[in-house]
Amino acid sequence: MAHYKAADSKREQFRRYLEKSGLLDTLTKVLVALYEEPEKPNSDLDFLKHHLGAATPENPEIELLRLELAEMKEKYEAIVEENKKLKTKLAQYEPPQEEKCAE
Numbered sequence: 001m002a003h004y005k006a007a008d009s010k011r012e013q014f015r016r017y018l019e020k021s022g023l024l025d026t027l028t029k030v031l032v033a034l035y036e037e038p039e040k041p042n043s044d045l046d047f048l049k050h051h052l053g054a055a056t057p058e059n060p061e062i063e064l065l066r067l068e069l070a071e072m073k074e075k076y077e078a079i080v081e082e083n084k085k086l087k088t089k090l091a092q093y094e095p096p097q098e099e100k101c102a103e
Helices: 002-021 023-036 044-055 060-093 097-102
Strands: none
Touching (some): 002 023
16 A cells, blocks of 8 residues: 555656646647647647647747858858859950860
8 A cells, every 4th residue: 555655646746747847738738739630630749749849939049040040041142143243254354265275
């Protein structure tokens, strides 16, 4: 009987821990969303992963990295465009390939 009470006590402690951390509430919300979904997803696990990922607060560092990535993409596009213009300009000043071979 004492063994049963110890296991029950551990279970109760774990349940309180889950409530205190907010995990129990978050899991409940995701499972309710799955239950209320009119068309059940093919992969329940993917549904849970997607909703749990969306439920967690965004790490500020991730947002900074996204902004930096967007800036780098813009810079890259500008450099590619500038490179094209410079190649066109350079082609105007270079002699055609036929003349180089004749020399």
